[in-house]
Amino acid sequence: MKYVLLFTDSKDRARQWDAMPEAQRQAAYGPINDWFGKYSSKITGGHELQPERTATTVRFNNGKAVVTDGPFIEGKETIGGYAEVTVADLDEAIAMAKEWPTGGPVEVRPVIDRGEPQR
Amino acid sequence: MLTAVFREEAGRLTAALVRALGDFDLAEELVQEALLEAVEHWPLEGIPQKPGAWLLTTARRKAADQFRRRARYREKLAQLEGDGVSLDTAEGDDRLRLIFTCCHPALSREAQVALTLRAVAGLTTVEIARAFITSEATIAQRIVRAKRKIVEANIPYRVPAEREMAERLDEVLAVLYLMFNEGYLATAGAQASRRDLAEDAAWLAGLMVRLMPQEPEALGLLALMRLHLARADSRFDASGGLMLLQDQDRGRWDRERIASGISLLQRAAKWRRPGPYQLQAAIAACHAEARSWEETDWRQIILLYDALMALTPSPVARLNRAIARRYLDGAQAALEDVEALAAPLDNYYLFHATRAELLRDLGHDSDARLALIRALSLTENPAERALLERRLA
Numbered sequence: 001m002k003y004v005l006l007f008t009d010s011k012d013r014a015r016q017w018d019a020m021p022e023a024q025r026q027a028a029y030g031p032i033n034d035w036f037g038k039y040s041s042k043i044t045g046g047h048e049l050q051p052e053r054t055a056t057t058v059r060f061n062n063g064k065a066v067v068t069d070g071p072f073i074e075g076k077e078t079i080g081g082y083a084e085v086t087v088a089d090l091d092e093a094i095a096m097a098k099e100w101p102t103g104g105p106v107e108v109r110p111v112i113d114r115g116e117p118q119r
Numbered sequence: 120m121l122t123a124v125f126r127e128e129a130g131r132l133t134a135a136l137v138r139a140l141g142d143f144d145l146a147e148e149l150v151q152e153a154l155l156e157a158v159e160h161w162p163l164e165g166i167p168q169k170p171g172a173w174l175l176t177t178a179r180r181k182a183a184d185q186f187r188r189r190a191r192y193r194e195k196l197a198q199l200e201g202d203g204v205s206l207d208t209a210e211g212d213d214r215l216r217l218i219f220t221c222c223h224p225a226l227s228r229e230a231q232v233a234l235t236l237r238a239v240a241g242l243t244t245v246e247i248a249r250a251f252i253t254s255e256a257t258i259a260q261r262i263v264r265a266k267r268k269i270v271e272a273n274i275p276y277r278v279p280a281e282r283e284m285a286e287r288l289d290e291v292l293a294v295l296y297l298m299f300n301e302g303y304l305a306t307a308g309a310q311a312s313r314r315d316l317a318e319d320a321a322w323l324a325g326l327m328v329r330l331m332p333q334e335p336e337a338l339g340l341l342a343l344m345r346l347h348l349a350r351a352d353s354r355f356d357a358s359g360g361l362m363l364l365q366d367q368d369r370g371r372w373d374r375e376r377i378a379s380g381i382s383l384l385q386r387a388a389k390w391r392r393p394g395p396y397q398l399q400a401a402i403a404a405c406h407a408e409a410r411s412w413e414e415t416d417w418r419q420i421i422l423l424y425d426a427l428m429a430l431t432p433s434p435v436a437r438l439n440r441a442i443a444r445r446y447l448d449g450a451q452a453a454l455e456d457v458e459a460l461a462a463p464l465d466n467y468y469l470f471h472a473t474r475a476e477l478l479r480d481l482g483h484d485s486d487a488r489l490a491l492i493r494a495l496s497l498t499e500n501p502a503e504r505a506l507l508e509r510r511l512a
Contacts, residue, residue, distance in 0.1 A: 001273045089273045089274065089275040090225060090272045090273050090274045090275065091274075091275050091279075094224075095283075110272045110273060
């Protein structure tokens with residue numbers, strides 16, 4: 001079964017991350033790379049996203065598309081990336097999320113699979 | 120009578136049907152329908168000799184009705200009609216799987232409680248709604264949502280692996296303890312229309328002990344519940360007013376239940392893995408064994424609170440420890456401990472009620488009154504309010 005892990009972080013921490021000198025950021029990536037390495041056989045997709053300042057949102061006003069600068073969710077948290085994982089069940093996905101090293105919350109969502117009948 | 124049979128049979132049947140059908144949602148629904156039919160028939164016709172088999176037959180018939188309308192379930196119908204369902208094989212494991220799934224941490228606490236009561240203890244939705252003084256629709260919706268999440272997010276139907284066990288067992292015990300407290304604290308005298316949630320929780324804790332006899336905290340929780348239930352009847356006077364532990368008629372305590380609670384606690388202690396439930400049960404046992412309030416072993420109680428706070432630091436445990444100190448070291452020492460908790464417990468009525476008692480002991484009557492008034496503004500429970508009002512008068 002497929003799940004998407006949505007990696008989020010507080011906006012404050014995302015800004016700190018963004019402002020880090022390159023060497024320090026590379027070092028900070030260590031544990032994240034280790035996590036991806038450990039679970040490489042389970043990870044079937046995903047990307048890290050550019051910071052929130054690069055986001056553009058397309059909204060629809062009475063059917064008319066309106067383009068605005070910024071993310072569509074206004075909150076304290078921001079999505080930093082996602083990974084698609086293929087595992088046996090929710091417990092396995094949760095176990096992976098529990099080891100995510102950044103300290104930011106991870107949302108675990110099952111993916112709708114139209115390929116096979118629902119159990 | 121009906122309650123006892125339902126408790127014993129419902130979880131067993133649900134577990135057997137989940138195994139046969141591989142469909143938690145459907146299995147749980149069928150059992151609920153069978154229970155509802157039993158509620159209609161048994162009071163008139165008497166409880167059948169083999170209630171489990173009766174419920175299984177009824178669930179099968181309900182399944183056949185449903186499946187006829189849904190062609191894709193034909194295979195499952197065959198599964199049910201053949202030898203696919205047995206109520207006895209690997210029974211213990213089956214019910215454990217059921218309990219751990221109902222108490223999965225990915226479900227909200229409210230959903231865990233409702234689902235466990237329905238699928239494992241055999242309560243109907245109406246009974247759960249009454250127990251929580253909420254509407255049937257609310258509970259029904261809670262259960263539907265929880266079951267949908269189990270299916271859609273693929274929450275596994277199994278006993279957790281060794282490495283997850285401690286955490287997952289904690290979750291189950293927390294669900295049962297919340298259920299127990301809800302029943303124990305809310306009932307002011309027996310209400311015929313309300314199923315006793317505290318008794319249901321104690322039954323479920325007993326089931327956990329039967330299924331996992333090597334887990335000392337499950338034993339500890341069951342011991343704690345038995346020790347509380349032993350005193351349940353003496354908590355209220357004839358007019359329904361609240362009686363504090365120190366004023367209770369100890370002759371009315373259920374000695375058999377106390378003895379069983381203490382022996383459970385001794386069984387747990389043999390594992391040498393103390394935990395919060397065992398420690399709380401040990402504190403309850405100190406009270407239960409004391410011949411009078413004055414003869415209570417306060418020194419032992421304080422040591423137990425110290426051990427409890429080392430495991431799970433909580434301001435409420437510190438407050439209770441301070442109350443025990445009053446009898447060992449006097450009101451002034453106790454008051455100093457209590458005052459130190461002002462920040463975390465300012466909205467807790469027992470903090471102010473305790474402070475009031477201590478202030479009165481020390482002769483600060485007007486401060487005591489103010490504390491009582493503050494306590495009164497923080498509880499809505501009628502029995503608690505009545506007690507505080509008596510003290511104010």
